[in-house]
Amino acid sequence: MGFEGIGASVRRKEDVRFLSGKGNYTDDINRPGQLYAVIKRADRAHAKINRIDIAAASAAPGVVKVFVGEDMAAEGIGGLPCGWQIHNKDGSPMAEPPHPVIATGKVRHVGDPVAVVIATSKQEARNAAELLEIDYTDLPAVANLTDAVKPGAVEVHDGVAGNICYDWVIGDKAVVDGVFASAHKVVKLDLTNNRLIPNAMEPRVALGDFDTSSGDFTLYTTSQNPHVIRLLMGAFVLHIPENKLRVFAPDVGGGFGSKIYHYAEEAIVTWAAGKLRRPVKWTAERSESFMSDAHGRDHVSTAEMAIDNEGHFLGLRITTLANMGAYLSTFAPAVPTYLYATLLAGVYKTPVIYCNVKAVFTNTVPVDAYRGAGRPEATYLLERLVDVIAYETGIDKVELRRKNFIPADAFPYQTPVALQYDSGDYQTTLKVALKNADWDGFEARRAEAKKRGKLRGIGISTYLEACGIAPSAVVGSLGARAGLYEVAEIRVHPTGSVTVFTGTHSHGQGHETTLAQLVVDQLGVPFDQVEVVHGDTAKIPFGMGTYGSRSLAVGGSAMVKAMDKVIAKGKKIAAHLMEASVEDIEFKNNTFTVAGTDKSKTLTDISLAAYVPHNYPIEELEPGLDETAFYDPKNFTFPGGCHIAEVEIDPETGVVAMVNFTAVDDVGRVINPMIVEGQVQGGVAQGIGQALLEGCGYDADGQLTTGSFMDYTMPRANDIPNMSVATENTMCTHNPLGSKGCGEVGAIGSPPAVINAVVDALKDYGVRHLDMPATGAKLWSIIQAATPRMAAE
Amino acid sequence: MYDFTYEKPSSLADAVKALSGDMDAKALAGGQTFIPVLKQRLNKPSTVVDLSKLGLSGITVAGDKIVIGAMTRHADVASNPDIQAKIPGLAYLASMIGDEAVRHRGTIGGSLANNDPAACYPSAILALGGTIKTDRRSIAADDFFQGMFTTALEQGEIITSIELPIPQKSAYEKFRNPASRYAIVGVFVAKHASGVRLAITGAGQGGVFRHTEMEKALSANFSPDAISGIVTPADGLNGDIHASAEYRAHLIGVVSKRAVAKAA
Known part of the structure; x- marks a missing residue:
C-alpha cells in the first residue's frame, strides 16, 4: 500500500460498485406494497384548466387513487418554496408567485404537473393517465426572453407586471456613466447565453414511504442535498417536522445542479404515501427529464467596456435579462445576481462596474443553477468582451489581458462588485497555459491547416469564479433563506x-x-x-x-x-x-x-x-x-486560471472540430490529482457542449423543440479532444485545507475559450461575434454570407 | 408501451400468416426504431411478430452478387470480409449506423422496411441497384422506396434477403445530425459497368432519391470535379432545427464530392 494521503492519486473506491453494476440508486430501492405514480403533465405551454375528469382513470384497472392540484390545496399543502429572495432596485422584494405542487387553475409550461395517477404497477398508472380528460382553454404563451419583456406581452402570472420577477442592480450607475462619458473608447457587445438542459445520466426518482406504526415518513430521492429537501419539504410544503421525516439520497447518477432543488414529485410521493399508507414511487422517463428538470443559463445581455487609449479597462456596464421559466425554482433568483454580477470583475482591475439584471418569467421549464451557475454566464460575457476589445483596438488579446490583470501581490483584493478575492496568480496560470498550449507555435499550425483546407483558430479565456459557498451571514444578507x-x-x-x-x-x-x-x-x-x-x-x-x-x-x-x-x-x-x-x-x-x-x-x-x-x-x-x-466558511473561494482552445472549421460544411484544449487552473490545495483532472475534463466537456452543440429550443407556442436526444445535442466522447489539464495553485487563505474547489472550473472557463477560437478561425470572414452554440449550420450561414463580400473585395 | 401479444414463429409461412390476418400486427426485426416507438406509446400493435427465428440472417457471395439475409445485423455487415472487399461503401455505411449497441441489434431488413428518410441503408440499396426479396416476390430498389416511411411492401409481406450487384467502386459519406447521428445528408455512390448510381438519404422530403444529374456527369467522368458545378435546388428538401433545406442542398454537393473522391 503506497501513499494515500493528500496529494495521492488514489483510485476512486466507489467506482468498483458503480462499474460492476452494484450501485444502489433510488430506483433500485423498492418497499413492500409499493405503488407507482405517473404524473400527467401539461402538453401545452399556457392554458386555463377548466375541468379535469378523473372518473375513467380512477376506475381503470390497478388504479388506487388519482390526485389533482385541488386535492393538495384542500389539505393546506402549500406551493414549492423559493430559497432565495432578491430585492428590486427600489428596495421592494421580488415577485414570488405561487408554485403549486400540482397545477391549479392554469398550466404555465409544457411539463407542468396536472394530475398524478397512482396504481399497483407503472403500466397501469400509465394506461390510466391516458384516460384523464382535461378540458383546457389555451392561452397565448411566451417562451422567449426578449418577447416576454415587450410591452403588451402575455403575462405568465396574474399580478406580475411585464413578467418581471425582479429588477436588480449592483454598482453605482451615475459613477459608471460618468466614466463612460469621458472614456477614450467604449466597446459594446450584445450576446446571449444559450439555454441548456442538464441531462444527468440518472433521471430523477422519488419514493415516498410512510411507517404506519411510527407515523414516520421517508423520502428516497435523487438529491444533491437531502437535508435541504427535508427542511424545504417538511417545513414549507407538507408540514412534517424533522423528527418524523427522513430523506435519503443514496447513490445518485449525476446532478450538475439539477438535483439541488426541491421538486414537485418529491412532495407528491411523500404526501401520497401518507394519504394512502403505502409506499409510492415515481421514476422519470427521460422525456419527462427534458420538461421537468430545471434548465440552465438563458441570458440575453448587453455589455460595454470603457477603455483608455492603452486598453486599460476603466468601467464595465451591463444589462442582462435572465430567464426564470414559469416558476421560481429553489435557488433560481440567486443565479443571475449574486452568482453572476458579483463575478463581473473577473481577473481584471476594472475599477467601476454597474450591472442591471431583470429576471423574467416565461412559459418554460424553471431555470436554476447548472454546473457553474451564473459564473459561466459572467465569464462568457467578460471573456468574449475582452476579445472584442482586442478585435476593435488591435491590441494583442494576451497582452490586453495581462495589462488588466489583478497583480499577484494585490491580494486580498476588493472588487467593485462586493467580492474580496483572497489569493490568485493570473500571470502564472496564463504563462503556463500559453506554454502548454504552444501558443507561439500556433501560426505554423494555422498555416498547415490552411493547406488542408481547414480554418484553424485559437482562443483564450482567463477566468475566475467564486465557489465554496458560502459564509452564512453574507448569503443571508443577500437574500438566502438558509445558512451555507x-x-x-x-x-x-x-x-x-x-x-x-x-x-x-x-x-x-x-x-x-x-x-x-x-x-x-x-x-x-x-x-x-x-x-x-x-x-x-x-x-x-x-x-x-x-x-x-x-x-x-x-x-x-x-x-x-x-x-x-x-x-x-x-x-x-x-x-x-x-x-x-x-x-x-x-x-x-x-x-x-x-x-x-x-x-x-x-x-x-x-x-x-x-x-x-x-x-x-x-x-x-x-x-x-x-x-x-x-x-461556516469565512469567504468564498476563488479558483481561476486559463483555458486555451484550438479548433478547426471545415469551410465547406461549417463544422467545428475541437483539436486541442489546454486548461491550467488554480484550484488551491489538491487532495487527489486524478480526481481533479477528471473533474476538469468533465467540466470542459460540458463547456464544449455549450459552446458548440447544446441549445434548448422552444417554438413560438412554448413547445420544447429539443425534447429528446434526437434533437438535443449532448456532447459525445468523439466531440471532445484529448486535453492537457494542469494546475498552478495558490492556496485559499481562509480555510484550513487551502482548497478552493474544482467541480465547476471546466464548465466556467471553457465556453469563451472555444468561441474565441471559433471567431479567431473566422477572422478572415470579418466575424466579430457569434452566439453559442457554434453549430455547423450556423457557421456555414456566416461563411456563406461573408464569402460574396470577400470575393467583392 | 401498451400491452400486446408476442409471437415468435419459426417458419416464414407462420410469420406471414400472423402478420397478414391482422392489420394491427407488427413485425419486429432488430427493434432499434420499433422498440423506442413502442416505449413512447406511439404505436399500439395487437401482436408483435418477432422475426428472429426465421433463419433470415447471413451473408453469401453468389457470382457477381452479394446476398444479405434480412435479419443480418449491421455489425455483421460492417465486419464481413467479402463486403469489405467487394462493396466497401456498404461495410463503412453499416459501421456508422447508431452506436455499437444499435449495430448489434439492428437489421438491414428492418431498416429497409421502415424506410426512415434519414436512415443510411436505403441510399446503398438504391445506388447499388439492389433487389429486395420477400416471401412472395422480388422488388427492384427503384420500385421499393415510395416516400418517407413508405415502401412497396404489402400488409404482411416480409423481406427475406437483399441481393446486391457488386459494383466496380463504391463509397458512402454521411453528414450526421449532431444530436441523433442520423443522416442529414448521406450519399452512396456506386460505379457499375453500366454507369454510376448515386443516391441521397436524409435530405429529401420524399425519402431517399437518386441524383440523376450527378449520375450522368459521373458516368461520363467519375471524379469529384465532374459534379463540382452541379447545384442542387433546395425545393423538396427537408428543413429542421439542425439544417435548413438550403444547407442540405449545399451539403448534397459537398458530401457527394467526398463520396466520389473516396470511391475513385
Whole structure:
C-alpha cells in the first residue's frame, strides 16, 4: 500500500460498485406494497384548466387513487418554496408567485404537473393517465426572453407586471456613466447565453414511504442535498417536522445542479404515501427529464467596456435579462445576481462596474443553477468582451489581458462588485497555459491547416469564479433563506477505524475517496479503514449538500475541524494513559507521543481506551471518540486560471472540430490529482457542449423543440479532444485545507475559450461575434454570407 | 408501451400468416426504431411478430452478387470480409449506423422496411441497384422506396434477403445530425459497368432519391470535379432545427464530392 494521503492519486473506491453494476440508486430501492405514480403533465405551454375528469382513470384497472392540484390545496399543502429572495432596485422584494405542487387553475409550461395517477404497477398508472380528460382553454404563451419583456406581452402570472420577477442592480450607475462619458473608447457587445438542459445520466426518482406504526415518513430521492429537501419539504410544503421525516439520497447518477432543488414529485410521493399508507414511487422517463428538470443559463445581455487609449479597462456596464421559466425554482433568483454580477470583475482591475439584471418569467421549464451557475454566464460575457476589445483596438488579446490583470501581490483584493478575492496568480496560470498550449507555435499550425483546407483558430479565456459557498451571514444578507455552512462527524471506532459522516453529497465527484484521504492525512488511519457516509438524514447530523464546488472547501474543512477535536480529546486520553501533561502530547502519523520521550500510544490504543474506559480520566472526560463540527466558511473561494482552445472549421460544411484544449487552473490545495483532472475534463466537456452543440429550443407556442436526444445535442466522447489539464495553485487563505474547489472550473472557463477560437478561425470572414452554440449550420450561414463580400473585395 | 401479444414463429409461412390476418400486427426485426416507438406509446400493435427465428440472417457471395439475409445485423455487415472487399461503401455505411449497441441489434431488413428518410441503408440499396426479396416476390430498389416511411411492401409481406450487384467502386459519406447521428445528408455512390448510381438519404422530403444529374456527369467522368458545378435546388428538401433545406442542398454537393473522391 503506497501513499494515500493528500496529494495521492488514489483510485476512486466507489467506482468498483458503480462499474460492476452494484450501485444502489433510488430506483433500485423498492418497499413492500409499493405503488407507482405517473404524473400527467401539461402538453401545452399556457392554458386555463377548466375541468379535469378523473372518473375513467380512477376506475381503470390497478388504479388506487388519482390526485389533482385541488386535492393538495384542500389539505393546506402549500406551493414549492423559493430559497432565495432578491430585492428590486427600489428596495421592494421580488415577485414570488405561487408554485403549486400540482397545477391549479392554469398550466404555465409544457411539463407542468396536472394530475398524478397512482396504481399497483407503472403500466397501469400509465394506461390510466391516458384516460384523464382535461378540458383546457389555451392561452397565448411566451417562451422567449426578449418577447416576454415587450410591452403588451402575455403575462405568465396574474399580478406580475411585464413578467418581471425582479429588477436588480449592483454598482453605482451615475459613477459608471460618468466614466463612460469621458472614456477614450467604449466597446459594446450584445450576446446571449444559450439555454441548456442538464441531462444527468440518472433521471430523477422519488419514493415516498410512510411507517404506519411510527407515523414516520421517508423520502428516497435523487438529491444533491437531502437535508435541504427535508427542511424545504417538511417545513414549507407538507408540514412534517424533522423528527418524523427522513430523506435519503443514496447513490445518485449525476446532478450538475439539477438535483439541488426541491421538486414537485418529491412532495407528491411523500404526501401520497401518507394519504394512502403505502409506499409510492415515481421514476422519470427521460422525456419527462427534458420538461421537468430545471434548465440552465438563458441570458440575453448587453455589455460595454470603457477603455483608455492603452486598453486599460476603466468601467464595465451591463444589462442582462435572465430567464426564470414559469416558476421560481429553489435557488433560481440567486443565479443571475449574486452568482453572476458579483463575478463581473473577473481577473481584471476594472475599477467601476454597474450591472442591471431583470429576471423574467416565461412559459418554460424553471431555470436554476447548472454546473457553474451564473459564473459561466459572467465569464462568457467578460471573456468574449475582452476579445472584442482586442478585435476593435488591435491590441494583442494576451497582452490586453495581462495589462488588466489583478497583480499577484494585490491580494486580498476588493472588487467593485462586493467580492474580496483572497489569493490568485493570473500571470502564472496564463504563462503556463500559453506554454502548454504552444501558443507561439500556433501560426505554423494555422498555416498547415490552411493547406488542408481547414480554418484553424485559437482562443483564450482567463477566468475566475467564486465557489465554496458560502459564509452564512453574507448569503443571508443577500437574500438566502438558509445558512451555507457544512457539517462533519468523525467517528473513531473502538479498534481505530473511522467512519466519516458528511453533510455533502457525492453524485459522481468521488467524495468517498477524496474525503477518506483527508482522514489518512490528518489521523494517519489507513485508507481502507475509512468509510465515508453521506446522503441520509437519519445518519448525518446535518448538512447543506453538494453544489457550487463546496464539498471539499466547506465540507472538508468541517472534517478538519472535527478531526482537530478528535485529536484534542485523544491527547487528553493519551496524557492520562502515559501519565504526562496534555501540553506535552504530540500527535503525528496515527501516534500520540510524549514530547522528547519514546513513550507513545497509537490512535487505536486511545480509541480502545475511550470505548473501554477502565483506565480513563472519567471525571473530566466523556467516554467515546466521536466528534462533530459545523464549519461556516469565512469567504468564498476563488479558483481561476486559463483555458486555451484550438479548433478547426471545415469551410465547406461549417463544422467545428475541437483539436486541442489546454486548461491550467488554480484550484488551491489538491487532495487527489486524478480526481481533479477528471473533474476538469468533465467540466470542459460540458463547456464544449455549450459552446458548440447544446441549445434548448422552444417554438413560438412554448413547445420544447429539443425534447429528446434526437434533437438535443449532448456532447459525445468523439466531440471532445484529448486535453492537457494542469494546475498552478495558490492556496485559499481562509480555510484550513487551502482548497478552493474544482467541480465547476471546466464548465466556467471553457465556453469563451472555444468561441474565441471559433471567431479567431473566422477572422478572415470579418466575424466579430457569434452566439453559442457554434453549430455547423450556423457557421456555414456566416461563411456563406461573408464569402460574396470577400470575393467583392 | 401498451400491452400486446408476442409471437415468435419459426417458419416464414407462420410469420406471414400472423402478420397478414391482422392489420394491427407488427413485425419486429432488430427493434432499434420499433422498440423506442413502442416505449413512447406511439404505436399500439395487437401482436408483435418477432422475426428472429426465421433463419433470415447471413451473408453469401453468389457470382457477381452479394446476398444479405434480412435479419443480418449491421455489425455483421460492417465486419464481413467479402463486403469489405467487394462493396466497401456498404461495410463503412453499416459501421456508422447508431452506436455499437444499435449495430448489434439492428437489421438491414428492418431498416429497409421502415424506410426512415434519414436512415443510411436505403441510399446503398438504391445506388447499388439492389433487389429486395420477400416471401412472395422480388422488388427492384427503384420500385421499393415510395416516400418517407413508405415502401412497396404489402400488409404482411416480409423481406427475406437483399441481393446486391457488386459494383466496380463504391463509397458512402454521411453528414450526421449532431444530436441523433442520423443522416442529414448521406450519399452512396456506386460505379457499375453500366454507369454510376448515386443516391441521397436524409435530405429529401420524399425519402431517399437518386441524383440523376450527378449520375450522368459521373458516368461520363467519375471524379469529384465532374459534379463540382452541379447545384442542387433546395425545393423538396427537408428543413429542421439542425439544417435548413438550403444547407442540405449545399451539403448534397459537398458530401457527394467526398463520396466520389473516396470511391475513385
